[in-house]
Amino acid sequence: MGSATSEAKINNPSASGISASDARAIAKEAYIYGFPMVVNYRTMYKQAIDKKSPDYRGDFNTVNSSKSVATPEDKFVVTPNSDTPYSYVWMDLRAEPVVITMPKMEPNRYYTAQLVDLYTYNFAYLGTRAFGNDGGIFVIAGPDWNGPTPAGVKVVIRTETQFAYGLFRTQLFNPADLANVNKIQAGYQAEPLGSFLHKPSPPRAVGVDWPTPSDDMSTSSSMFPLVNFLFQFCPPNTSEKDLLARFAKLNIGPGQTFEFSKFSPEIQQAINDGIKDSDADLAVVMKKINTDEISSGDLFGTRDFLKDNYLYRYVGAKLGLYGNSKQDALYFGYFVDAGHQPLNASKSSYELHFGKDQLPPNNAFWSLTMYDGKSQLLVANPLNRYLLNSTNLSSYEYGSDGSLTLYVSHNKPAAVKESNWLPAPDGPFYCVFRVYLPGEAVLNGSWKKPQLQPV
Structure with missing residues (x-):
């Protein structure tokens, strides 16, 4: 009987002494933290997992391209640009790295591959600004890989999450230029490292039972089980130790199980109120954007650049998911x-x-x-x-x-x-x-x- 009581205290935060005010504050913080991960997952699910989705682009570790610029029919992401036809690759880096080939480009055409992790940090770039227009071969490695740099590879780029997104943009000069852009897009290649080295690949990573995104997934407490699910692919960052300890008080975080129905009515209300409280934080940032006090350059970038400013990362994901770093x-x-x-x-x-x-x-x-x-x-x-x-x-x-x-x-x-x-x-x-x-x-x-x- 004693063990059952202990278990109840672990699994029912309303019995473990968390106050409604603490639950409300933590829910707001966890919502702001988790929102980018959830909307990013929604895109990954549509583009690389759900083959019936109109936005499906192809399997993991293969580059697929839109043959024209975005139109009103494109709904895969909010606020898309319509200047640069997109190409896409979702990378599963659990078993081995992925090798990306960037083709050589004429000097006056801008092209880029923005590399985004599961948190939505822009962890690196390929292309014009980062490496010039001469192209090259790049290895994208997950957190667990420690091999040598293969011959012929420009650089090995590491990410802290086991899945990552490569979003390519190729400048279109005018409608008549589209055939040239499509030819360039055909030169974007991705393949597992073993395939590139002509060696046997390690065993494939285990299959994943991917949760189907729900309509209210990004606006309610139903997001928290998904955030918990995603943490298995995001090894905890040491800078977030205290933050994740706070989230754990609401059963949010790595290894946690969040079940909204198991909280007391008072704590359920506090969680819902905390999520709504994020609107006021958003309004403060929007006022600064509208008065040019901050720019998009403050909202997107690497983890080191954003310095744990989860509110800015949240606003960036809300206004324009996959915005570029300012450079x-x-x-x-x-x-x-x-x-x-x-x-x-x-x-x-x-x-x-x-x-x-x-x-x-x-x-x-x-x-x-x-x-x-x-x-x-x-x-x-x-x-x-x-x-x-x-x-x-x-x-x-x-x-x-x-x-x-x-x-x-x-x-x-x-x-x-x-x-x-x-x-x-x-x-x-x-x-x-x-x-x-x-x-x-x-x-x-x-x-x-x-x-x-x-x-």
Whole structure:
């Protein structure tokens, strides 16, 4: 009988003395921490596990490519870019490393492979900025591998999780350039290390009983069992020892079993309230984004760069999962107008004005992309125009002083303005201004984005 009582105390936190206020605080913290892992898993499930999903891209350790840029039909991730056709590889690194081949590229075309772990940290990059356009062969190794660097390999890159994502972006100059991009994409290759070395591979890692994502998985306590599940592929980081000890008080973390129904009604309410409390933290960061106090460059990067700022990692995953680290791209969000009013094209039209020589300095290109405020996806329109970008600078109309004004509205503007028009939905929207390989003035903040002026 004594052992049963002890077991009850371990498995029922309401009996182990946790207060409702502690449960609420821990639930908020664990929700902010776990949200990126959960939405990342949802993408992995759709792209590499569920063969019936419209977003299925192929099995683990194989590169698959979208043959065109993203359109409103693409729903695999919120706030996708439509400048660079994507290629994808989900890597299972449990049995052995994966070898990625990057093809050689002409010097003026930007291409990149962003490497993302299960926490959504950008742990490394391949491509233009990181290694130049000469291509090469790279070994991506999980936390348990300690072999030598094989001959012909540029570098071995390690990740702290046993699964990782490679997200490739290849610059498209114009619609006629698509065949060239598709040819480049065919040169992205991934294979297990044994295959690359022409040696027998180690035994395959055991199969995984992958949980099916639920609709409320990222918005309720149903996320916590999934976070616990994912920890088996994420060896605990020593920097998080105290944090995980706190989470364990709510049965969240490595080796834990979270069963919401086993908590007392009071603790259940506290957990739900804690998750809702994350909205206030999100609002604080959004205010700083809207006043340009922080940028996307603060939200995405390596674990070392983010320095355990789980709130920023959460906001990054919520606004634009798989955003680039700032050295590869900076994203300037337009969520409010110059008067700090929410953007709504059913109530107003807008103008974005760049004085002569005031476009952002960059070593690749820039773009302004439109998103529906409700779905966070690209906006269907009669022109099939989802963005305006610098590869089309010669097609725009300019002011007599050399300035450039871009027009954002639901209704079609006068014919003279149509080349500079970005169509908006008939309601709430937001825009993202991306600068790829940003110049120093963009990186150090001395270049300021112009405000979106209501007309």
